[in-house]
Amino acid sequence: MNQFSMDRRKFIQSSALSALSIKPALKSLQNASLRDEYVKILNPLGRVPVSMIIDDSTSLVNLAYYGIPQFAKVFPKNYLQDWRKLPREIPDSFVVEFIEWCDAHGVKGKYSMVPYPACTGWLHRFIPGWSEEELRKSLDLVRNEVTRNWDIHPEMISHTRVINVNTGLPFGEATPRFMENWEWSQDKSADELTEYLAFALNILKEAGFSCDGVTTPGGFGSRNMSNLATATMEAVNETYSTGEFLEEKGANRYLPGFAKWRLCTGGKLVFVTSGQ
Numbered sequence: 055m056n057q058f059s060m061d062r063r064k065f066i067q068s069s070a071l072s073a074l075s076i077k078p079a080l081k082s083l084q085n086a087s088l089r090d091e092y093v094k095i096l097n098p099l100g101r102v103p104v105s106m107i108i109d110d111s112t113s114l115v116n117l118a119y120y121g122i123p124q125f126a127k128v129f130p131k132n133y134l135q136d137w138r139k140l141p142r143e144i145p146d147s148f149v150v151e152f153i154e155w156c157d158a159h160g161v162k163g164k165y166s167m168v169p170y171p172a173c174t175g176w177l178h179r180f181i182p183g184w185s186e187e188e189l190r191k192s193l194d195l196v197r198n199e200v201t202r203n204w205d206i207h208p209e210m211i212s213h214t215r216v217i218n219v220n221t222g223l224p225f226g227e228a229t230p231r232f233m234e235n236w237e238w239s240q241d242k243s244a245d246e247l248t249e250y251l252a253f254a255l256n257i258l259k260e261a262g263f264s265c266d267g268v269t270t271p272g273g274f275g276s277r278n279m280s281n282l283a284t285a286t287m288e289a290v291n292e293t294y295s296t297g298e299f300l301e302e303k304g305a306n307r308y309l310p311g312f313a314k315w316r317l318c319t320g321g322k323l324v325f326v327t328s329g330q
C-alpha cells in the first residue's frame with residue numbers, strides 16, 4: 055500500500071460520512087413528493103431535454119480500425135468485419151463539419167475523447183502515425199470548438215486492453231478478463247476502479263480538458279455499479295476540484311432549463327441550472 059492509496063481510502067471514508075449526513079434531507083424530499091398529490095414534476099420549459107451522446111471518438115484515430123482486430127483476437131467469431139477496409143483516421147475536417155451542423159441545429163451533449171485510443175498512442179504525448187503538430191491541432195479543435203456545447207469524457211483508458219496503471223502497459227493476456235469492455239472491472243473495489251478512472255482523467259487533464267464524468271466502454275462495471283458510481287465521483291473529485299468545476303463551467307452552457315446535480319465532497323447537494 056502506498057501513501058496515495060492510503061490517502062484515497064481516508065478520503066472515501068470521509069466522503070461516505072458526508073453523503074450520509076444529507077440522506078435524511080433527501081429522504082424527506084422524496085417522501086414529500088410522493089405524498090403530496092398537488093406536486094407535479096414538470097420538464098424544464100415544458101419540453102423534454104434531449105442530449106446527444108457521441109461514443110468512441112478521440113483525436114484522429116479511428117477506434118474501429120485499430121480496435122476491431124483487438125476485439126477479434128478475444129472473440130474471433132464475433133468480429134468478422136474487414137477492418138482493413140476502414141479508414142484509419144477520423145479527419146478533423148469531418149469533426150468541423152459535424153460540429154458546425156450541431157451548432158446550427160442547437161445539438162449539444164457528451165463527446166468521448168479516448169485517452170489512449172486502442173493502445174495506439176497517448177493524447178497528452180504523441181500518437182504514432184501522426185505528427186505532434188497534427189495531434190496538437192486536433193486537440194485544439196476539440197478544446198476550442200467542441201467543448202463549447204459538449205462535455206468531454208474519457209471512455210476509460212484504451213477502450214480495448216486493460217492497462218496496468220502502475221506501469222502504463224497493457225496486461226499481457228488478450229482475454230475478456232483483461233479487456234475494458236468485459237470482465238476486468240466487474241469484481242474490482244471502488245478503490246481500484248477509482249485508480250483506473252483517475253488514470254484516464256489525468257491524461258485528459260494534461261491534454262487540457264476538464265471532465266465532470268466518465269463514459270464506460272461496453273459493459274465496463276455493468277455488474278459492479280455501486281463501486282463504479284463511487285469510483286466515478288471519487289476519481290472526478292480527485293482529478294478536478296468540485297468547487298472549481300462549479301465556478302469554471304458556470305450554468306449557461308447546459309441545455310436550456312437543464313438541471314444537473316452532483317454531490318460535493320463537503321456533503322452539499324448542488325443544482326446547476328441554466329438561466330435560460
Ligand SMILES: [Zn+2]
Pocket residue numbers: 109110209213270271272
Ligand atoms: Zn465505446
